[in-house]
Amino acid sequence: MSDGREKRSCIVIGAGISGLLAADALQREGWTVAVLDKSRGVGGRMTTRRVGEGTFDHGAQFFTVRDNRFADLVNGWLGAGAAAEWSRGFADAEGEPNEDGHPRYRGAAGMTSIPEYLARGLDVRTGERAVRVDAHADGWQVGCESGLRLEASALVLTIPVPQALELASSGGYGLPDSARRQLEAVSYDPCLALMVLLDDPVGVPEPGGMQIKGEPLDWIGDNQRKGISEVPAITIHAGPEWSRAHFENDEAEVTRQLISLAGDRLDTDLSRSVVESSLARWRYSWVTNAHPEPFLAASDAPPLLFCGDAFGQPKVEGAALSGLAAADYLLG
Numbered sequence: 001m002s003d004g005r006e007k008r009s010c011i012v013i014g015a016g017i018s019g020l021l022a023a024d025a026l027q028r029e030g031w032t033v034a035v036l037d038k039s040r041g042v043g044g045r046m047t048t049r050r051v052g053e054g055t056f057d058h059g060a061q062f063f064t065v066r067d068n069r070f071a072d073l074v075n076g077w078l079g080a081g082a083a084a085e086w087s088r089g090f091a092d093a094e095g096e097p098n099e100d101g102h103p104r105y106r107g108a109a110g111m112t113s114i115p116e117y118l119a120r121g122l123d124v125r126t127g128e129r130a131v132r133v134d135a136h137a138d139g140w141q142v143g144c145e146s147g148l149r150l151e152a153s154a155l156v157l158t159i160p161v162p163q164a165l166e167l168a169s170s171g172g173y174g175l176p177d178s179a180r181r182q183l184e185a186v187s188y189d190p191c192l193a194l195m196v197l198l199d200d201p202v203g204v205p206e207p208g209g210m211q212i213k214g215e216p217l218d219w220i221g222d223n224q225r226k227g228i229s230e231v232p233a234i235t236i237h238a239g240p241e242w243s244r245a246h247f248e249n250d251e252a253e254v255t256r257q258l259i260s261l262a263g264d265r266l267d268t269d270l271s272r273s274v275v276e277s278s279l280a281r282w283r284y285s286w287v288t289n290a291h292p293e294p295f296l297a298a299s300d301a302p303p304l305l306f307c308g309d310a311f312g313q314p315k316v317e318g319a320a321l322s323g324l325a326a327a328d329y330l331l332g
Contacts, residue, residue, distance in 0.1 A: 010330065011036065011142050011150055013130050013167065014158035016044025017316060018308045018323035020118040021073075022156055025327035027122060034150055035122060036142065038129035041112065042119045045282065045309075046316065048110025052276045054197040054233030056223050057111045059282060061209065061235070062086055062104040063316035069324065070317050074105060082117035084108050086226060091205035093212040093265075110228045134171035139302045141171075154303035156326055160284035161186040161291075161310050168304070179298035179306075182291060186310045189240035190247050191218070191285035194258045198232035198273040201225075203266050212265070216242035220262055232273075236262045240286055251279045287314055294318075294325035303330060 008031045012019045015037035023033045041047070045059030065071045077083035086106040089099035107113030125148070132143040133155060140155040157164040161183050168175050201224065204210060208225030212218055219237035223229035236258050238246070246254055255277050263270030287310045294312030298304045307326040309319035 007153060008032065009139070009152035010034075010154040010156060011140060011152045012156045012158060013037075013142070013164070014044065014308065015039070015042040015115065015119065015124050015126065016158060016308065016319060017046055017115055017118065018319040018326075019156065019158035020115055020122065020124075021320055021323035022158065022307065022327040023122050023124075024118060025324055026330060029331055031330075032152070033123060034152070035119075035124040036128045036130050036144065036150075037124070037126050040126055041116075042124060042126065043112045043115035045285070046107070046111040046115050048107065048112035048228065049195065049278070049280075051195045051233070051278045052197045053231045054195070054223065054276075055110055055229040056195040056233055056235055057106070057221065057226070057228065058193045058195050058235050058280050059285075060111055060316055061219060061221050062106050064102060064104060065317065067313075067317060067321060070320055073320065077114055077117065078105075080117060082108055082113050084227070087207035087209070090207065090209040090211045093210070093214060095205045095210065097206065098211070106226060106228070130167055132170045133167055133173060135173040135299070135302055135304075137302075140304070154305070154330055156305045156307065156330075158306075158308045158323065160188065160308070161306065162188075162284070164306055168298070175298060179296060182296060183306060185289060186287070186291055187289040188284040188310070189286040189288050190243045191240065191282040192238040192243040192246060192254060192258070193280040193282060194236040194238075194255060195278045195280070196234050196236065196259065196262075196270070196274055197276040198234065198270075199275050200273050201232045202234065202268055202270060202273060204234060210265070212239075215239040217258075217261055217265060220265060234262070240288075243285075247281060247283070255279055290314060290318075294322045295329060297329060305329065
């Protein structure tokens, strides 16, 4: 994207699945699009990390398909080798199988495989933290911490709503009160996610995932059995209440407690197998009160849209459909 405004141009803040699909849809129709993200890589919570020799999905663990439009997308990802089916159900809180016949999908080499596939051919600038936006009569100017300045006719914010609100209010633009009230009604729960590299496999039941859906633990996933890690590597998600209560606690203490809690659930002394660990603190993990529509158009002149997993349907599918709906709106 040039530094001058173009008639059909857009800046997308956030390189998660919502932002990438919005950008791709606009670019296919001839728009000039730049995607900015503060992280080192794409994906948002669809992210995969290395800890030692282990590979971990530590945010979103899988996704399901219900909508026909999303199904078409997923079929394309499967055909391209970016996604794979993982299972048709997971063990429950007691470790008992709970198959229901509905496919659960994963990224082929980790959840990041899908956003990395979507980002090919797009102008994605990672490591760029947007810190100020200003509206003009014919578009938007976005300033980044690095000194980068971009201008475009439309702006799409796909980052978590509290961050998007702060950014939208960072410059001289006055967000309409009605839009602000709707956005301030969106809420989230946090999630503490622990990645644990092990020297021996542990007994996470087939197919390598336990959906506990409770407190203090929500999930235990075996990334080796999932098919993305060559060595034993488990992901532990604390429940939302436990995560909120311990979110700011010392990493060593949170790590010790989560390893102990997961070991109790798996009926093993997990601490004896730990090689290395890393804690991720997802402040905006579970959407607890979503905006009812798949996006929010706060302004038409110049266009300002908010979208992401807090709009319309939840989770990966909802985020994808939200990004597509925002692009549809801009395309008329």
